[in-house]
Amino acid sequence: MAYSCAARLPCRETLATAHQRLNARNPLVHCLTNPVTAHFVANTLLAIGASPVMADHPDEAGEVARQADALLINLGTPSDSRLAAMQRATRAAREAERPWVLDPIGAGGLPRRRELALELMQHHPGVIRGNASEILGLAQQHSGGRGVDSAHTPREAHQAAHELLSRAGGVAISGASDQLFGMAEQAGQPRPLCMTIEGGSQWLPRVAGTGCALGAMVAAYAAVCTDLPTAMLAAHLHAAAAAERAEARAHGPGSFATAWLDALASVEPARLMERRVKIHWLDDYGRH
Template sequence: MLREQVIEAHRALQGRTPLVQCITNVVSANYMANVLLAAGASPAMVDNTQEAALFAGIADALLINLGTPTDAQVASMRLAAEAARQAGKPWVLDPIGAGGLPWRGGVALDLLRFQPSAIRGNPSEIKGLSGLGEGGRGVDSSDEPASAVPAALQLLQHSPVVCASGAVDHLVGRYQRQQVLVRIFGGSPLQPRVTATGCALGALLAAYQSVAEPLVAAVAAHASFAIAGALAAQRHTAPGSFAIGFIDELYRLEEASFRERMQLEVTALETV
């Protein structure tokens, strides 16, 4: 059932071309935009205080990424998140560095009051945001995704789906009246060696949020990255060419790719 819903979400993304507002960091903007375009979405990097709220009401989805926040950008994040919530638009929080840098951690915690439809980060960031553990290393992660599951479950009080990305992605959320853990396998060790890959995953998650329910959208985004990463690694063995090849494989993704290559495990946790 979940597999078929993921395939339908991919089909819907291709047909709709959702407009995704990205309030993101200076490192990721170009790669993120190219990933969205390749996957079938339309990016808009509108992050100033004069336009952020207005555009959040126009866009189909919003990504807020805390990679290189400035005071002005944080003000735009709050305005956009509030506007998205009021307009009923999905938005994704990527709390980069939330586990290791106190100011941005406080910003991330404050943004939770606007009820993101998904939270995505590396394990240290998920644990840091929930208040569990330490060890955040900026955009890197010192922890395995499985270790972030308890923290992710705590964050479900703020968002319907929480994703800890890594070698094996661990997603928790509500699906068919249950809390479930979804593990997604695949990808390539080269993905962490290309800057902004995780940031772009958050943007694609936002795009999928506009065409599918939160958990299905999260699985679709992570599965897309896992499949495209594995395919790109068959042709490219170094980060530079892999970065381009990965975008090409996202562009080429078809229903058959999901049916043949999507690897996931779903574990029911409890009835909700």
């Protein structure tokens, strides 16, 4: 499916349409992801109405990427074999014009991870999704991340995210409030914008795999949306709406994980815009 980096500003109707398309089309999402969280990522995709495939052998990763509707690359626990599979898959996704999402785990604090991510970015990801330190690291700014954890707030990575829009269709920074960067049309001309999402749950960062799963959700929505800003926003709003519903039923991180999967499968399209979303045009380097 052809998609655009620039779009009209997402609205309630376009988000509802994205949700309906996801359920109707059942997109196949190829995930080269962290084996620690692969099971949770697969269940997340099934819960939202997508189909996962996780072929990480180098000899078949490229062919599967061509057949899939979208691709997720998560640096999780890289090995030589997995890196070879990622390189072939991203090359194939670009050649087949399939959207792909890069989750550069650890690129903020681990130099080798940053090198791997920059190599893969030569195949122009549709969306880069990471924490503030990872986004700063990919922009080759000083990040100082601690392992896979962020040492910065999303606001501190605004300039870096804006710069990365020249190398990706969209950038999503995770944090207490998620910050999404992309291009949208105003008066017929593309302009950079930032979308801030409030809400979610305190339990999300306490469950291994929720961030990896969100990257897969972005890929799934990118497979059915005609533009990347709508895909990013729909995926994040879907995750946040489900998290709020799950938190009301959960007693801790264990029960929350199960409740979140249940809620992902039952969120109605109308609820996607109940989250507080602020949209700003960016002037330059992240200043509103």
